[in-house]
């Protein structure tokens with residue numbers, strides 16, 4: 001199904017509304033980079049309205065069935081379908097119980113209207129360094145499942161964002177699922193962001209995942225957004241945590257290390273200097289909260 005759309009506010013494009021997955025794959029194969037994928041639309045309509053990224057075709061996922069799930073697979077982890085919204089994410093009992101960083105990233109996200117429309121997948125595919133769920137997903141570790149006419153492939157989240165607004169997705173691929181490995185009973189995670197007012201996009205966000213053993217951190221993943229062209233891990237700082245008890249002196253070392261690993265820029269939401277100073281503090285607080293296992297959304 002397709003229809004032409006234009007209005008005084010929107011440039012002209014052809015809206016494609018596939019009803020089945022094979023139909024969607026055919027359209028992607030045919031139009032490739034002449035086509036944009038429309039999911040919740042909270043980011044895409046802004047590009048289209050701003051005329052800064054208009055393609056002749058827009059493929060809406062609205063009529064595709066069976067993609068709006070969040071499933072916990074015992075022993076295997078969490079599966080998030082392409083159309084699952086932020087609202088679904090924060091209501092899911094397994095997400096709040098076992099994937100605290102992801103739950104918190106959804107809890108602090110936008111406002112109720114945006115949370116009802118925006119999808120977790122759209123957040124990842126938007127490839128913005130300020131994206132909140134993306135920051136949590138990088139800390140937790142996950143795979144993005146991409147599908148085209150020939151089949152599916154999995155891309156590790158560490159390899160997914162290539163630069164600002166650029167992902168590993170090929171033009172004929174649809175991102176269909178996010179797979180997060182199951183945490184151990186001793187895994188802890190947390191997310192925190194800084195905004196001017198609640199509804200703003202982040203000026204800085206941080207997520208951590210810690211593998212703890214009797215107060216000692218065995219392994220850590222630390223993701224920071226808004227300090228580079230993509231959300232990034234600070235691997236030297238992660239290494240400092242390995243095999244260490246988390247105490248005040250270690251937290252100070254971590255804060256200093258973080259400042260050395262990032263090179264933020266000035267933009268309309270914050271300054272490079274502020275981000276440089278504050279990133280270490282937020283990392284420190286997020287690690288302390290994760291290690292103490294106290295949620296920020298209770």
Ligand SMILES: Cc1cc2nc3c(=O)[nH]c(=O)nc-3n(C[C@H](O)[C@H](O)[C@H](O)COP(=O)(O)OP(=O)(O)OC[C@H]3O[C@@H](n4cnc5c(N)ncnc54)[C@H](O)[C@@H]3O)c2cc1C
Pocket residue numbers: 036037038039040041042043044045082108109110111114117118119120121122123124125126130131132133169173174175176199200201202
């Ligand atoms: C008022 C407002 C508040 C916001 N607040 C926040 C916030 O607090 N935190 C935050 O991180 N973001 C925020 N955003 C940004 C935006 O809502 C999110 O990035 C959102 O998750 C995008 O999801 P979506 O489903 O709306 O994506 P869309 O707008 O539909 O798509 C976004 C991008 O992803 C691509 N895409 C989407 N799905 C797929 C797929 N399955 N396969 C391939 N490509 C795909 C699209 O082509 C497009 O390039 C806000 C936006 C608005 C308008």
